Amino acid sequence: MIFALLRLTVMAFIVMLIVYFILSAWSRSVRRGKLAEEWDEEIRAGDRDEFIEKGLAEYDGSLRRKLILGVFVVPYLVIGVLVYVVNFQ
Numbered sequence: 001m002i003f004a005l006l007r008l009t010v011m012a013f014i015v016m017l018i019v020y021f022i023l024s025a026w027s028r029s030v031r032r033g034k035l036a037e038e039w040d041e042e043i044r045a046g047d048r049d050e051f052i053e054k055g056l057a058e059y060d061g062s063l064r065r066k067l068i069l070g071v072f073v074v075p076y077l078v079i080g081v082l083v084y085v086v087n088f089q
Contacts, residue, residue, distance in 0.1 A: 012075060016072050020069070020072065027065070032052060035055040
């Protein structure tokens with residue numbers, strides 16, 4: 001039984017890691033697109049690439065970026081609750 005739980009944990013971690021990288025890359029590309037669109041429509045002064053890089057640096061410290069880490073926390077919480085409910089109720 002412990003080996004099955006260990007195998008589930010490892011496989012879940014691998015899947016969550018893949019999902020995290022996909023979500024992170026997608027979210028960053030969406031943010032980059034919005035920054036580029038903002039510069040094209042409103043600013044048009046200075047260096048475009050510098051504006052985008054500065055905006056992405058701010059994004060890296062944002063709450064949205066940290067919420068993507070929930071990909072790791074939420075599934076383990078759900079599995080833990082399910083194991084508790086099934087075995088101890």
